Amino acid sequence: MSIRRRFEREHVAGHHLHRLTPRVIMGVALGAAVGAELRYLVLSSLDWGLWPTLAVNVAGSMLLGGLAARSRRRRTQVPPWLGAGLIGAFTTFSTFLLDVYELAERDGVGLALVFAAFSLSVGIGATALVLMAGREGGQRA
Numbered sequence: 001m002s003i004r005r006r007f008e009r010e011h012v013a014g015h016h017l018h019r020l021t022p023r024v025i026m027g028v029a030l031g032a033a034v035g036a037e038l039r040y041l042v043l044s045s046l047d048w049g050l051w052p053t054l055a056v057n058v059a060g061s062m063l064l065g066g067l068a069a070r071s072r073r074r075r076t077q078v079p080p081w082l083g084a085g086l087i088g089a090f091t092t093f094s095t096f097l098l099d100v101y102e103l104a105e106r107d108g109v110g111l112a113l114v115f116a117a118f119s120l121s122v123g124i125g126a127t128a129l130v131l132m133a134g135r136e137g138g139q140r141a
Contacts, residue, residue, distance in 0.1 A: 016032020018080050031085020039090045050099050053092060054119050059127050060091030129130035 018024055039056055046052040064087045067078045095120060104112035 018077065024080050027079070027081030028085040031079050032089035035086040035089030035091075038086075038110035039092055043095070050103065050115060053095050054098050054122065057091050057096060057119065057128035058092075060087050061123045061127045062130045063087055064091075066134060069131045073134065 042056050043052050046055075064078070064083060067083065067087075070076075071078050096116075100112050100116045100119075103115055
């Protein structure tokens with residue numbers, strides 16, 4: 001089987017399949033430990049209400065988008081320790097949801113929905129920007 005055909009078979013909905021080996025499991029665990037600690041440092045050092053969670057999630061989205069664009073150009077995979085581990089633990093969907101819930105309780109559902117829509121739009125937009133820039137950068141090379 002050609003490398004291209006194998007890549008296409010293993011590429012499922014934007015994610016690459018990795019064999020689940022002890023090395024991969026340990027890599028993801030160690031990456032997650034670092035990512036979670038980085039998130040904790042950012043969230044605990046910035047007392048700006050909801051904005052540190054948004055900043056962490058957008059930064060992680062941009063980083064993962066950039067790595068995905070690079071991987072697509074090179075027909076490689078984002079290493080599990082980096083994508084699922086470090087960046088997955090650095091970003092925080094559960095904290096985002098808790099922030100939205102608490103905002104709804106405190107300031108009303110309307111404001112919470114606006115914040116949620118804004119956060120998702122900025123995160124998706126940042127990811128799309130980095131992916132498009134990565135695609136364009138690969139075409140020039």
